[in-house]
Amino acid sequence: MIQSHYMIANAPRRQPLYVQIKQFLLRRIAEGEWLEHDALPSEWDLADEMSVSQGTVRKALTELVADGLLYRQQGKGTFVAPVLSDWGNALLQSPGVFDELPDRLSCEFLAISRMNASDDMAVALQLRRHAPMFRVRQLWRGQGRPVALDEAYLPAERFDGMEARWFRSGVGVYATLQQRFGVRVVERREQYRAVMLPREDANLLGLSGAALEEPVLSLLRLSVSSVGERVEWRQRYCLSRDLALLQKAG
Amino acid sequence: MIQSHYMIANAPRRQPLYVQIKQFLLRRIAEGEWLEHDALPSEWDLADEMSVSQGTVRKALTELVADGLLYRQQGKGTFVAPVLSDWGNALLQSPGVFDELPDRLSCEFLAISRMNASDDMAVALQLRRHAPMFRVRQLWRGQGRPVALDEAYLPAERFDGMEARWFRSGVGVYATLQQRFGVRVVERREQYRAVMLPREDANLLGLSGAALEEPVLSLLRLSVSSVGERVEWRQRYCLSRDLALLQKAG
DNA sequence: TAGTGGTCTAGACCACGGG
DNA sequence: CCGTGGTCTAGACCACTAT
Structure with missing residues (x-):
């Protein structure tokens, strides 16, 4: 599912791992696997599941947080953000x-x-x-x-x-x-x-x-x-x- | 100048290293050490200069890029962004x-x-x-x-x-x-x-x-x-x- | 070829939250 | 106490740019 483009010689260009992880999580959120305010698996669990390092998962999650799709609480976990309101942040x-x-x-x-x-x-x-x-x-x-x-x-x-x-x-x-x-x-x-x-x-x-x-x-x-x-x-x-x-x- | 708060037992709370690095670079930019479109030292040089790892410098630079103060060009370097126009991105x-x-x-x-x-x-x-x-x-x-x-x-x-x-x-x-x-x-x-x-x-x-x-x-x-x-x-x-x-x- | 930013890993430790 | 996110390191390799 998730594959590095460094490990595949002469392969066509692939997205960086963290981008693949973003898209993978995006799809799972869209399919309703986790609802608003549900906790995602921990960074380590996700890393194990996808056979990547925790730092790589972390980078993907950080971008999804920046996009407003997730939020984090130190000591507790990473959660699905409520949907953007029709007014956004206005x-x-x-x-x-x-x-x-x-x-x-x-x-x-x-x-x-x-x-x-x-x-x-x-x-x-x-x-x-x-x-x-x-x-x-x-x-x-x-x-x-x-x-x-x-x-x-x-x-x-x-x-x-x-x-x-x-x-x-x-x-x-x-x-x-x-x-x-x-x-x-x-x-x-x-x-x-x-x-x-x-x-x-x-x-x-x-x-x-x-x-x-x-x-x-x-x-x-x-x-x-x-x-x-x-x-x-x-x-x-x-x-x-x-x-x-x-x-x-x- | 730059010091970790992990290495100082019972010390008062300190900012994370990458935040200190941000502020340090911010000051040097404000003082005119580098002008618009000037290249900063490479991530490795900055890391050596401040005795931190390249990854930590990178995190600081990434946030300054997000704030619009720097921009990066792969293979070339990291540069001081031109000042925000009075119209911003509008x-x-x-x-x-x-x-x-x-x-x-x-x-x-x-x-x-x-x-x-x-x-x-x-x-x-x-x-x-x-x-x-x-x-x-x-x-x-x-x-x-x-x-x-x-x-x-x-x-x-x-x-x-x-x-x-x-x-x-x-x-x-x-x-x-x-x-x-x-x-x-x-x-x-x-x-x-x-x-x-x-x-x-x-x-x-x-x-x-x-x-x-x-x-x-x-x-x-x-x-x-x-x-x-x-x-x-x-x-x-x-x-x-x-x-x-x-x-x-x- | 050398130098830069970009990605990824493995491992360590800190800070916070809750049982 | 444990599990979570948050920070930091050292080292590796890839991709792009210029010479």
């Missing part, structure tokens, strides 16, 4: 206040529908033109008040069998991809803009009258899975009158 | 197009002035109320047209002696902090909002008439140095009619 804070703790957000499912990919969407997701898509709409609330509106677009053929009831309990899109398809999102590219909210979305965010003239923060997101597959295109509108979106920049 | 792209290459931005110095910290600013930068600050204003252009307006606020006591001419050639704030004070920015926390541009800033961005009613992207940034010091508070307004700000989210 927070909503008061503008200008960087040390504030955020409110918890709740997610309300609105609707799921089918449509065809726009040209930009198809290019970004590496699909053919007008490829069939699911559109999942969700409303985020903080302290009961609407704060953001999401439209997540997912390739219908890749995620065949998607059902509305999976979302009814307010579970996020990323959690659903993990639970139902074994897909873990690890990378996101986000574009930020300031726009006026499209009129038809305004009432969902509870805007009316003068508030219709308020600018909103538009976030366009391309989500990539742990195996490099582009799996989601998302449009989010955030009300930013009283809240700012915090990101730690890389 | 790019301006066409909305909805994630694979586009960005235009180069040019920086035009506008003015430097003295003022006192606002309350939010003082808290974020861990200064006393109304602490004296420098305000550096710069205008960013892409293909000749204004795209963003920056107001960088720097603690005047920490950066005593700051001069306007340091900025006249269009050099960024981060480059100046590196060159003049040996301070390297490595972490940034950014808040995004959508706002209407303050009237007095609009003409700097070339806005007039109906364009005054365009929303702009507001970015509020707290910059932290390689030694954890909070060194800058920045307000940026980005025109987002035709351009979106791309970030890779962590």
Whole structure:
């Protein structure tokens, strides 16, 4: 299963051992062998199982921790990290206040529908033109008040069998991809803009009258899975009158 | 200089060797011992110099690479990375197009002035109320047209002696902090909002008439140095009619 | 061919957490 | 006390770059 490329003369190029180990563990996590917060075998057990040294296993685990797929606790073990939330590490804070703790957000499912990919969407997701898509709409609330509106677009053929009831309990899109398809999102590219909210979305965010003239923060997101597959295109509108979106920049 | 905490019985807690090595190298870089793109001594030479093993040096270098302070080229060496640009890894792209290459931005110095910290600013930068600050204003252009307006606020006591001419050639704030004070920015926390541009800033961005009613992207940034010091508070307004700000989210 | 970073091993010991 | 992750060493060999 795991083989070094140093031991095989004249063999075609192989990945380093620790990369093979990463992929091996990634597959086992995706297949549900360990659930969130489950402990993996110890570094030594994994090393024995795969006939490599503990240091090599350690290097693989360290990268998976950096990718956010695992977390470690000294003296206890290495565990499967909870799935990335639909907000990632982003927070909503008061503008200008960087040390504030955020409110918890709740997610309300609105609707799921089918449509065809726009040209930009198809290019970004590496699909053919007008490829069939699911559109999942969700409303985020903080302290009961609407704060953001999401439209997540997912390739219908890749995620065949998607059902509305999976979302009814307010579970996020990323959690659903993990639970139902074994897909873990690890990378996101986000574009930020300031726009006026499209009129038809305004009432969902509870805007009316003068508030219709308020600018909103538009976030366009391309989500990539742990195996490099582009799996989601998302449009989010955030009300930013009283809240700012915090990101730690890389 | 470098000492293990394993070899000293009953000694107070010491940092791991590789952390000491990081700090040691960080200081030597800050002091200008090596300039941008200069090669560091080889891992083996550094190991001999500090009487540690090559693997330990390697671990320190790997973390400095991850922090963006160094870069490596196999077969050649390890080099000092160019200073982070005032845009970090962020790019301006066409909305909805994630694979586009960005235009180069040019920086035009506008003015430097003295003022006192606002309350939010003082808290974020861990200064006393109304602490004296420098305000550096710069205008960013892409293909000749204004795209963003920056107001960088720097603690005047920490950066005593700051001069306007340091900025006249269009050099960024981060480059100046590196060159003049040996301070390297490595972490940034950014808040995004959508706002209407303050009237007095609009003409700097070339806005007039109906364009005054365009929303702009507001970015509020707290910059932290390689030694954890909070060194800058920045307000940026980005025109987002035709351009979106791309970030890779962590 | 020499010098660099990149991978891998085997073994040692430390620090933390929990029985 | 044991089992876990965390650090460190010494040595080996591979892969890339330049001369």
